[in-house]
Amino acid sequence: MAILLRRANPLPGFVPATGLTLIYLSLLVLIPLAAIVIRAAGLSAAEFWHVVTSPEALASYRLTFGAAFTAAAINAVFGFIVAWVLVRYRFPLRRLLDALIDLPFALPTAVAGIALATLYGSSGWLGRPLAVLGVQVAYTPAGVFVALIFVGLPFVVRTVQPVIQELEIEQEEAAGSLGANRWQVFRRVILPALWPAVVTGFTLALARGIGEYGSVIFIAGNIPGVSQITPVVIVTRLQEFDYPAASAVAVTLLAISLLLLLAINGLQQWRARREGRG
Amino acid sequence: MASIINEASVGSPVSGVAKTKAVADESPWVRRGLIGLVFVFLGVFLVMPLAVVLSGALAQGWDVYAKAVADPDTRSAVMLTLWVVAITVPLNTIFGVAAAWALARFDFRGRSVLTSLIDLPFAVSPVVVGLAYVLVFGRNGWLGPWLSAHGVQVIFAVPGMVLVTMFVTVPFVARELIPVLAERGQEEEEGALSLGASGLQTFFRVTLPAVKWGLLYGVVLTTARALGEYGAVSVVSGRVPGEMETLTLRVDMLYQNYQATAAFAVASLLAVIALVTLVLKTYLGDRKDDAKPA
Numbered sequence: 001m002a003i004l005l006r007r008a009n010p011l012p013g014f015v016p017a018t019g020l021t022l023i024y025l026s027l028l029v030l031i032p033l034a035a036i037v038i039r040a041a042g043l044s045a046a047e048f049w050h051v052v053t054s055p056e057a058l059a060s061y062r063l064t065f066g067a068a069f070t071a072a073a074i075n076a077v078f079g080f081i082v083a084w085v086l087v088r089y090r091f092p093l094r095r096l097l098d099a100l101i102d103l104p105f106a107l108p109t110a111v112a113g114i115a116l117a118t119l120y121g122s123s124g125w126l127g128r129p130l131a132v133l134g135v136q137v138a139y140t141p142a143g144v145f146v147a148l149i150f151v152g153l154p155f156v157v158r159t160v161q162p163v164i165q166e167l168e169i170e171q172e173e174a175a176g177s178l179g180a181n182r183w184q185v186f187r188r189v190i191l192p193a194l195w196p197a198v199v200t201g202f203t204l205a206l207a208r209g210i211g212e213y214g215s216v217i218f219i220a221g222n223i224p225g226v227s228q229i230t231p232v233v234i235v236t237r238l239q240e241f242d243y244p245a246a247s248a249v250a251v252t253l254l255a256i257s258l259l260l261l262l263a264i265n266g267l268q269q270w271r272a273r274r275e276g277r278g
Numbered sequence: 279m280a281s282i283i284n285e286a287s288v289g290s291p292v293s294g295v296a297k298t299k300a301v302a303d304e305s306p307w308v309r310r311g312l313i314g315l316v317f318v319f320l321g322v323f324l325v326m327p328l329a330v331v332l333s334g335a336l337a338q339g340w341d342v343y344a345k346a347v348a349d350p351d352t353r354s355a356v357m358l359t360l361w362v363v364a365i366t367v368p369l370n371t372i373f374g375v376a377a378a379w380a381l382a383r384f385d386f387r388g389r390s391v392l393t394s395l396i397d398l399p400f401a402v403s404p405v406v407v408g409l410a411y412v413l414v415f416g417r418n419g420w421l422g423p424w425l426s427a428h429g430v431q432v433i434f435a436v437p438g439m440v441l442v443t444m445f446v447t448v449p450f451v452a453r454e455l456i457p458v459l460a461e462r463g464q465e466e467e468e469g470a471l472s473l474g475a476s477g478l479q480t481f482f483r484v485t486l487p488a489v490k491w492g493l494l495y496g497v498v499l500t501t502a503r504a505l506g507e508y509g510a511v512s513v514v515s516g517r518v519p520g521e522m523e524t525l526t527l528r529v530d531m532l533y534q535n536y537q538a539t540a541a542f543a544v545a546s547l548l549a550v551i552a553l554v555t556l557v558l559k560t561y562l563g564d565r566k567d568d569a570k571p572a
Contacts, residue, residue: 108506232405238412
């Protein structure tokens with residue numbers, strides 16, 4: 001890659017800055033990740049397939065993706081409402097709530113994990129009333145879902161908020177003065193302007209949810225085949241010193257993360273073009 | 279990652295809203311309903327977990343709390359965590375500044391690939407990061423035999439915990455600085471150079487003061503994440519209490535050993551740091567937006 005680099009700016013510092021960036025990223029990020037791919041490639045195709053499609057692994061993919069997808073969808077709906085209310089309405093405690101949105105980014109995942117496990121546990125503030133209703137969250141797949149709502153909450157809100165801020169109220173007023181009711185204005189004027197940001201936030205929350213570990217393990221129960229997420233399968237193989245199997249499952253997870261990263265980049269470029277043109 | 283929204287509209291509500299309220303706004307009942315919904319949703323998913331940490335920490339009174347926090351193993355966890363932060367944050371800050379300079383000031387082939395690569399650590403599961411470092415530095419890893427022949431242990435030791443924390447926090451400073459630098463343009467820097475300033479003088483006297491709020495914002499995010507990393511560190515840690523435990527690993531260990539009150543006491547320290555981070559983020563986010571050219 002370095003050979004292809006070519007500067008196009010009179011400012012100094014191109015070679016040291018780019019060189020440091022490339023070396024640092026290679027040593028810290030690329031070479032270690034390559035180690036996983038190479039270790040997994042040591043398996044024959046049949047062995048690889050056997051490991052990544054074992055019943056335990058398949059059950060973990062279903063749980064991880066199912067929970068991450070549903071949690072991201074819930075966050076898309078509620079995140080949209082939260083962003084709308086925080087930008088458009090004025091009410092007491094608004095600034096406090098706004099600052100609190102980033103709590104899942106700032107609170108260590110292990111702390112969130114033990115807090116959620118206690119909150120939804122059999123004697124927890126929410127666990128006890130839910131148990132009366134016959135719903136058990138802690139130590140079941142539902143626990144994974146709840147933890148991933150917490151972890152993904154800021155993504156949609158923070159992606160959608162600036163776009164709502166930029167909306168031109170004149171357009172809504174014009175639609176209104178032409179006889180559209182509020183619901184029609186929402187569907188025809190507001191939603192078309194906001195949904196690309198909602199989709200981006202959804203994808204970010206999904207990507208985060210798929211790799212999440214700390215906030216999930218305490219509440220999930222981690223029963224193989226039932227409430228075990230894919231990262232826990234990797235840790236289990238690692239603790240058995242089965243490095244090739246751990247690497248094979250990790251490569252699967254890594255491939256999906258990369259696809260989502262590409263999707264996020266694509267979405268952001270598409271939004272930049274679309275919003276630039278509009 | 280997410281910037282705090284700008285507060286320009288708070289002091290002076292957009293005048294159009296007031297005039298045509300009936301047309302451009304939801305009915306009062308819809309408003310009240312939505313605000314109520316937001317309070318319930320954020321109350322259940324943000325406020326209650328936070329309250330559980332604080333109430334769990336004080337469940338057996340202040341004496342038990344103070345004892346848990348003053349425990350020698352907790353104190354050594356604080357020290358180790360601070361060490362990890364003290365190594366990670368400066369190195370990643372230097373990297374972030376260099377990366378932002380390269381990516382925001384120069385156009386070259388491979389630039390967009392490099393930009394995506396910087397984001398890569400955000401997309402990788404912490405557990406996968408830990409595994410990667412075990413495969414490179416572990417006993418059966420690429421460098422493991424050579425390292426152990428020279429008496430260096432990386433995995434199940436402190437160097438590994440520092441390295442995975444660096445991996446996880448690599449993107450923050452660069453991501454904050456790139457847009458700030460790109461938005462400012464480079465006329466001032468070109469001016470300083472044409473007046474005879476050296477490259478480094480220009481950087482320290484012109485560039486750095488202009489982007490300081492964005493830089494600080496990135497440093498705060500890096501610090502918060504480095505203090506709180508758990509998954510990657512737990513994979514490469516030796517888990518020796520009092521020796522190889524960061525604060526998050528200490529929380530985990532106490533909780534697994536049915537010492538919930540002590541676990542929440544240590545967790546409350548991290549929760550307070552998280553709240554301070556939120557305050558700093560809000561403050562720096564405002565400063566950062568104010569610093570933008572109109």
